[in-house]
Amino acid sequence: MKRMISLAGIVGMLLCGVVTAAEDRPLAIAIHGGAGTIEKSKMTAEREKAYRAKLEEALAKGYAILEAGGTSLAAVTTAINVLEDSPLFNAGRGAVYTYDGTHELDASIMDGRTRQAGAVAGVSRIANPIDLAQMVMEKSPFVMLAGEGAEEFARAQGMAMVENSVFDTEHRRRQLDEAKQKLDRKGGDQASVNALPVPYRMGTVGAVALDREGNIAAGTSTGGMTAKRYGRIGDSPVIGAGTFADNDSCAVSATGHGEYFIRFSVAADICARVQYQGKTVREAAETVINDVLKPVGGTGGVIVLDAQGNVALVFNTAGMYRGSRTSSQPASVAIFGE
């Protein structure tokens, strides 16, 4: 009897030890809903409230997954789903219009534990492109699928198709009309797409997370650039540009002028500086966003975290819809620059 109690005690102590150790491990999540010239003067109190509420909801749902012992991948997709399902952001429901008046969505996801990744580009009938990106990662031998082929894969996997018109919204249609007027005034020169104000190409959403197992993950989802043409693919579905995750360095989701983020391999470069130069995620992100991108005109921002739970939200624009929560910092959301 004595021996049994003793054994039970030891087992109990061991279990307690394990539970405490696991609870001691840091958890973290960060999200973004696009970076750009978000001016407080042009934002109504009501609109600001709606944005904050949606960011808080995404953060809370993602963090709840982590607290319940879920994976960083699940936290990332859960948070992104909330933002995709809201018409406030340029992803899923609120996706901008292409030049031809349709919607083409891109997304990617990466698992920092295995460096497995999945990405879809130019899909038009998938309600939550981040879910399809995850399916590509988990159910195919491929990393990146595009267009109708990606949808054929989705159908083969039993994913529901939606009409492209479910992404129609009044305010995005108005942005397209304005964008096309601006383009036409410039003789339809595609180069002038670059000259469009940032709001016409902002609102990409993304998330990075760290789970109890110490694994990090990153995901990004977008409707791309208003009035985009020619099957343009931005940085969001490009692993190493808009999304990157490696337990040994960091997890990044980016938002901004995608062409610059591809050319400067922004997500991979931030993590390379962490890994090879020993920089903190904040130092690496600030260097790339402010010292590398800004001087050449590359506008945007990133959310970054590492496997120790350090988080950095960095942007070179007036504002970035963003939020974070860690096991040592309460939830906070913000829109404008500090």
Add this chain to the structure above:
Amino acid sequence: MKRMISLAGIVGMLLCGVVTAAEDRPLAIAIHGGAGTIEKSKMTAEREKAYRAKLEEALAKGYAILEAGGTSLAAVTTAINVLEDSPLFNAGRGAVYTYDGTHELDASIMDGRTRQAGAVAGVSRIANPIDLAQMVMEKSPFVMLAGEGAEEFARAQGMAMVENSVFDTEHRRRQLDEAKQKLDRKGGDQASVNALPVPYRMGTVGAVALDREGNIAAGTSTGGMTAKRYGRIGDSPVIGAGTFADNDSCAVSATGHGEYFIRFSVAADICARVQYQGKTVREAAETVINDVLKPVGGTGGVIVLDAQGNVALVFNTAGMYRGSRTSSQPASVAIFGE
């Protein structure tokens, strides 16, 4: 008179000095035509001769551009055009077949001086995809265009369209038939695409070059993977994965199992190690190809050079069609491992 002669002499000396200095600057080009299980025992003498001749031609034409004072970008596209126009390689004329019996080609190019880049994915009517990638870089505000949209852009720029059937070849059709039989025996499981022997997904071509101005560039062109489906995009059109160039670090063109090259940001990672760890191009390439990729099953190779003219041709497969020439090393081409 004395003064004039003296002036002419000084001018002459200055000109000589300039010319000599320019001639002293290193020139370099390296090319590849795919990496894989190229076994000497299965290669006829005639076939080997044909491969060597085509590699030598690409190298000679690319190097001639550099010697004439042309840009590294021009040398890269010229060398790649030679390989695209040959049915021996899986790019342009010799592109493999998709599962559906068509051809979908990918290419990308990057300018190390400006970090400008251009890429096309899944084009089916462009004879030389590397030329369209360059056009995207130089004539559009975009970096990456896909599918019919990319072809619409090509047409708008006046580029000639070809029938998809120009890429038909007997030996690639046979490879498709064999690949589909293998797939069918495995119940059509797409995962078994990964199990296909390397020859079914090899033959991507690429080039890197250093010009007299000290600028480096990289380009890659491919027909992708035999029997690919679902609009699969490999690493070749992904900047940072299959192609990368930055004067401050290095230029890389990759060939191999594309999914691994995307997940491990191979081209950008090699250059990050050069830039942040002070590694030579050879050390960085060998670490990534042999120590990072090989243990996880990522087969393939890279050609790399830096702005000082150091060249490395590194692969973890039995062979890689390859060649290089620099101002200090005569032209050499090779196929098998040493």
